Amino acid sequence: MGNVVFVLKLVVVAAVVCVIARLIDNAYVYFAGYVVLQYIVLATAWNILGGYTGYVNFGVAAFFAIGAYTTVVLHKLWSPPIPLDIVAGGVISGLIGLGTGYLTLRLRGTFFGIATLAMAVVAQTLVTNWSYVGGSRGTYVLRPMQAPILHIDYVQYLCLVMLVLSIVVVASARAIEHSRLGVGFATIRDDELAAEASGVPTLRLKLLATALSGGFMGMAGAPLPYYVTYLDPSSGFSLSTAVNTIAMPLIGGTASWPGPVIGAVLLGTLQQLATVTISSALSLLIVGLMLVGFVVAAPNGIIGWFSPHARSTPRWFHLRRTR
Numbered sequence: 001m002g003n004v005v006f007v008l009k010l011v012v013v014a015a016v017v018c019v020i021a022r023l024i025d026n027a028y029v030y031f032a033g034y035v036v037l038q039y040i041v042l043a044t045a046w047n048i049l050g051g052y053t054g055y056v057n058f059g060v061a062a063f064f065a066i067g068a069y070t071t072v073v074l075h076k077l078w079s080p081p082i083p084l085d086i087v088a089g090g091v092i093s094g095l096i097g098l099g100t101g102y103l104t105l106r107l108r109g110t111f112f113g114i115a116t117l118a119m120a121v122v123a124q125t126l127v128t129n130w131s132y133v134g135g136s137r138g139t140y141v142l143r144p145m146q147a148p149i150l151h152i153d154y155v156q157y158l159c160l161v162m163l164v165l166s167i168v169v170v171a172s173a174r175a176i177e178h179s180r181l182g183v184g185f186a187t188i189r190d191d192e193l194a195a196e197a198s199g200v201p202t203l204r205l206k207l208l209a210t211a212l213s214g215g216f217m218g219m220a221g222a223p224l225p226y227y228v229t230y231l232d233p234s235s236g237f238s239l240s241t242a243v244n245t246i247a248m249p250l251i252g253g254t255a256s257w258p259g260p261v262i263g264a265v266l267l268g269t270l271q272q273l274a275t276v277t278i279s280s281a282l283s284l285l286i287v288g289l290m291l292v293g294f295v296v297a298a299p300n301g302i303i304g305w306f307s308p309h310a311r312s313t314p315r316w317f318h319l320r321r322t323r
Contacts, residue, residue, distance in 0.1 A: 003175050010167045017163065028276070030159040034227060036268035037162040038220050041169045042241070043248035043260035045216030048173060050246070051254030052182060053209045054189030055108075059100070059116035060245045062123040063093045063214040065236035067221030072133045072231060075141055081148065082161055086222040093218020094211045101210030106203075108192070124237040138232025141225035158223050169216050173257040176212075185209060217245075240283055244268075247287045251294050253303025262302050 021029050042064065050056050067089030074080055074088060104115040128136045147157030176182045184205045187195035196202050225231045244267065252263025267290060274282045298304055 002178075003171065006174060007167065007171050010171060014163050014167060018160070021159075027153075027155070030153075030155050032272040032276075034155070034159045034162050035272060036265060037159065037166045038224075039244060039248060039264040039268045040166045040261055041162070041220040042217055042245040043252075043264040044166075044169050044173045044257065045213050045220065046245050047249040047254055047257075047260045048176065048185075048216070049209045049213035051249055051259070052177065052185040052189065053206060054192075055206065055209070056113045056246075057116045057210075057213065058113050058242070058246070059120040059123075060217060061237040061239070061242040062116075062120035063097060063217035064221035064224075064241055064245075065127065065233075066093045066096060066123065067218030068224040068231060068236050069127060069133050070218070071222045071225045072139055072141060075225065076132070082158070082223055082226065086161070086165065086219045089222030090215040090219035093221075094215030097214020098207055098211040100214070101207045120237065120242075124233055127236065128233045134232065136233060138230055138235075139225075140230050143226040143229060154226070158227055161223060162220075165219060169219075170257060170261060172212075172216075173260075177257055181205070181208070240287075243284060243287055244271075247291045249301075251290055251301055253301030255300075256303055259301050259303045266302075 017033075021033060042060065046057060046060060067086075070089040070092050071085040074085055080088075100116070100119055104112055104119070107115055127133060133139055143154045143158075145154060146152065147154050150157060150160075152160075176185070184195075184200055187198070187200050188202050188205060192202055221236075224236070228235060248263035248267050249260040250263070251267060252261065253259030267287065270286055270290075271283045274280075274286060294301060
């Protein structure tokens with residue numbers, strides 16, 4: 001019952017956001033809103049593995065791009081509606097996450113992070129040399145002028161789809177956090193050896209966390225070709241997307257579901273404002289300054305300010321003090 005009430009609250013918040021966007025009546029609001037909502041999905045998805053389980057994934061761009069290129073392939077074959085693209089991108093990214101997890105989750109700490117980064121490089125190399133999806137030249141995906149059924153501008157439709165997806169992912173993350181699954185993830189994050197000795201199926205849980213995290217990231221990337229209309233490896237495997245996705249949960253706090261949401265809204269909004277008022281080149285600078293500031297002033301993130309005794313960052317994020 002608690003999850004149902006929470007979803008209803010999210011729907012109410014989403015309805016208020018839609019009303020405000022309609023009142024502003026500016027096309028850029030939907031372009032910027034799409035990006036912020038996309039980062040909410042990505043940051044929450046990353047936090048399932050990086051925050052709840054304590055395994056840092058540097059292969060964010062790979063899962064995101066796999067979802068985007070799944071849409072490109074389907075667009076060339078059949079051109080299905082966006083919801084089917086999202087489901088397909090999530091399934092394929094989740095399966096690749098499962099396979100990647102099986103090969104790499106026996107590694108721990110820094111070695112696991114390096115392995116996921118290597119996976120992203122391999123995926124980008126394969127896509128760059130795959131001529132069917134445009135290869136290094138990229139490919140165009142022409143979006144319709146209006147959305148089907150709703151008959152609204154297609155960018156507004158994409159923003160609405162991402163809003164619904166963000167509700168699904170945030171609600172899923174909260175449900176995981178308050179379930180036995182979330183407790184299992186937390187035991188791995190706190191002390192994996194002790195969890196194994198206590199009979200916790202750590203490998204199975206890690207595989208599930210990797211599949212869920214990768215699947216949600218793929219779902220976030222699926223609408224991207226219709227949003228940008230031109231997709232190439234440099235935009236699909238964007239460095240800024242990967243950096244933002246990791247920084248947002250760290251700034252907001254990784255121990256609980258509100259942390260990635262707060263970090264994504266705060267950092268994403270600041271970047272969009274800087275893009276309009278100054279320059280888009282400041283995006284990564286903003287990320288770096290905020291990340292350094294929070295490492296010094298609030299190592300547990302914004303959530304840590306309100307719950308100072310909670311560990312809201314993974315073990316790898318803390319520096320050990322030596323005498």
